[in-house]
Amino acid sequence: MKLLANAGKAVAGVVVSMTVLSGCAINMKVPIKDPVSSSTTFEKSSAATPTTLVFKDEQAASDKGKLLSGTIPMQMVYQDKPFDAVPWIARHTVKEMMARGLPVKLAAGGEAGVGILIRRVHIENHRANGFSPFVTFTSLRADVETPNGLQRVTAYVKRGKVPVWSFDEIIDPTYNDSLALLTKELAAKLNQRLFQQVVSTEKVKALIAKIDVSKNDSYLDVYQLGFSNNPIAIPELVKLSSSTNEYVRLAALSSLGILKATDQLKFLIGRYESASDLWQDRAMALKAIGDLGTAESLAYLQKQWKKYESQTDKESLWTKEIIALYL
Numbered sequence: 001m002k003l004l005a006n007a008g009k010a011v012a013g014v015v016v017s018m019t020v021l022s023g024c025a026i027n028m029k030v031p032i033k034d035p036v037s038s039s040t041t042f043e044k045s046s047a048a049t050p051t052t053l054v055f056k057d058e059q060a061a062s063d064k065g066k067l068l069s070g071t072i073p074m075q076m077v078y079q080d081k082p083f084d085a086v087p088w089i090a091r092h093t094v095k096e097m098m099a100r101g102l103p104v105k106l107a108a109g110g111e112a113g114v115g116i117l118i119r120r121v122h123i124e125n126h127r128a129n130g131f132s133p134f135v136t137f138t139s140l141r142a143d144v145e146t147p148n149g150l151q152r153v154t155a156y157v158k159r160g161k162v163p164v165w166s167f168d169e170i171i172d173p174t175y176n177d178s179l180a181l182l183t184k185e186l187a188a189k190l191n192q193r194l195f196q197q198v199v200s201t202e203k204v205k206a207l208i209a210k211i212d213v214s215k216n217d218s219y220l221d222v223y224q225l226g227f228s229n230n231p232i233a234i235p236e237l238v239k240l241s242s243s244t245n246e247y248v249r250l251a252a253l254s255s256l257g258i259l260k261a262t263d264q265l266k267f268l269i270g271r272y273e274s275a276s277d278l279w280q281d282r283a284m285a286l287k288a289i290g291d292l293g294t295a296e297s298l299a300y301l302q303k304q305w306k307k308y309e310s311q312t313d314k315e316s317l318w319t320k321e322i323i324a325l326y327l
Helices: 002-022 085-099 167-194 201-210 218-227 231-240 246-258 262-273 279-292 295-308 314-324
Strands: 029-031 051-057 068-070 075-078 104-106 114-126 134-146 149-161
Touching (some): 114 167, 134 167, 149 167, 201 218, 218 231, 231 246, 231 262, 262 279, 279 295
Parallel strands (some): 051 114
């Protein structure tokens, strides 16, 4: 009887700890919204051939059942039904590409086209205690079928929010905003692989002039520099990667990779290896290194994988999640 009583106390202690940690958010519903498409279009080119995209869910069975993991169990829903990530991502990625003026459509009814093989979609949440930010790490790994073979495309977004009045406050910043950015990053990388269209230099310069790092949503404009596929944005992104605005920094570092700023590899390695940077800054620099996609950058990731392979602390596990997107 004493053992049963002690076991009961232990279970109760775990429940209390989880409740304090989550702010009573355990198994709460997370309603997913449709994102707003970008308004900045690419320059039109007659070389852009109309293309049908066929999204295929090629996730391992174990991954399909683990879209969401982490500190706090939650229920992601879309239109009051369990959230089915791959068709949602397919629909909104194509919608984003169309909004930018790319000649694409989503395959329907067994229609043939360019295959987008989704290998993994994952969202991990984390909260250290009831006073710390609720954080999500949202990622995607996919391969595009091209005449030159499969080509890797990825997305990775880190977002956080401290709930003040209600835990509902975290839903848009950490889930909906992250998924919206995921579809935009995927759309930008599919453009690179299939169309190579760019936002005009004039529009990029106007976007740079518009950025005001004192505003909470300025990081969205910084991401748009990365999605532009125009290398003229690279010097400004290097500057913004040292901003005091946390999410501007992360967006700038990520965008250097999205733009494949291969001339910034040394800079990105320096940021990743910096002892003064926070893990999130180092992590986004590592993600950018992976996005460069050169033999040198991939060799660097392999070196880091060997370094962390046997380590099990949370930051090592998060780092390995990033590296695994590319190897």
